[in-house]
Amino acid sequence: MTRISVKVDGTTYEDEVEPRLLLVHYLRDRLGLTGTPVGCDTSNCGACTVDLDGETVKSCSVLAVQADGSAVTTIQGLAQGGEWHPLQKAFHERHALQCGYCTPGMIMAARDLLRENPVPTPDEVRHALEGNLCRCTGYQNIVRAVLAASGQEVAS
């Protein structure tokens, strides 16, 4: 067992973990933060995307011990003071989800894009989301929602 200290959505946790424990399993099974789903378990789908020290990672591809001393932000840490994050609002308003399984990862990946590129083109949005798979919607509304969240006019 290895001792770790990780800040998740603003709260610091100290835990003894097996080195093989994946970050996504730590978040879900230890901390009960089930807003981050396990999708494909093969690094493909991006459903488990979280922010680790300011950069997106696929939390199925990071060991919990690698996050020792780091700050993690999950989808559950985005809302501030009871107010949804602009991306959460935009996904809701633009109907950017059907089953919702990919949504946490999509929003985390889109947030990463908008930090680096606050006013992306539709093509840039698509490239930034290349590591996130949606099996319901065909992506159109997801791209529209990201553009809307960036403050751009988007035809509905």
Next chain:
Amino acid sequence: MIPPAFEYARPTSVDEAVRTLAEAGDEAKVLAGGQSLLPLLRLRLAFPELVVDVGRIPGLSGVREDGDTLVIGALTTHHDVIRDPLVGRYTGLLAAATRTVADPAVRHRGTLGGSLAHADPAGDLPAVALALDAELVAVGPQGRRTIAAREFFVDYLQTALRPDELLVEVRVPKRYGWGFHYEKFNRVAQAWAVVGVAALVRRDNGHIAEARIGLTNMGATPLRAAASEAALAGAPAAADAVARAAASAAEGTRPSSDPSGTPEYRAHLARVLTRRAVLAAAGGE
């Protein structure tokens, strides 16, 4: 899936990492960004007794100049390689190919050294290292040694690194005025290359003075398209001459067969992609 159980060590220096590896013999795996190793562990394709996490060793990431050589720390992430101004100025091919690796989240974690040490022939960067004539510096119990990319990739997922050696830096000769292009054929955005071609071209008066071509996924290791390189030396930088040279791009290769393509199909791709990559690198249509 849940990885198999392993012991975990997090050395804080290269010396400590090498000592740890030497004590573990063949039973240890090095963990850098983990973007190749963790999928292998999760799929239970690897069963190391010890995982040596080198991810926090100071001094192993970043890019610096050493005379006519660019020195890239093994832990430099793909994300940082793409954005590094020195890489952009002196070895743009590396940045261009790294942009096609996986997706943004993987590029935040995955490292140049890790990709090369993993030595997947379907990975984009081994063929680029070969085309660039990069040198790889390893540290072991006996000290440092430099391995030419040509000698580094030994077989499928196998390198010249010994079990007690750690890859610490990648040295790339600076190139001035060379055109470059990485042409990758894959089925979906983030997928591995079915075939990829890394091309570097030095032009002189409308002719191709010199071309270097690395092939991704055309055998158990990355390969150079030596016949095409020879045919391009001195050839006009024009579509028909490049197409004639590219026709020999698959010579000497032994591509695998998998659901993405037969060896014949991959050979076809190598010829087509070499033509496209060389023309783009030569500034043609």
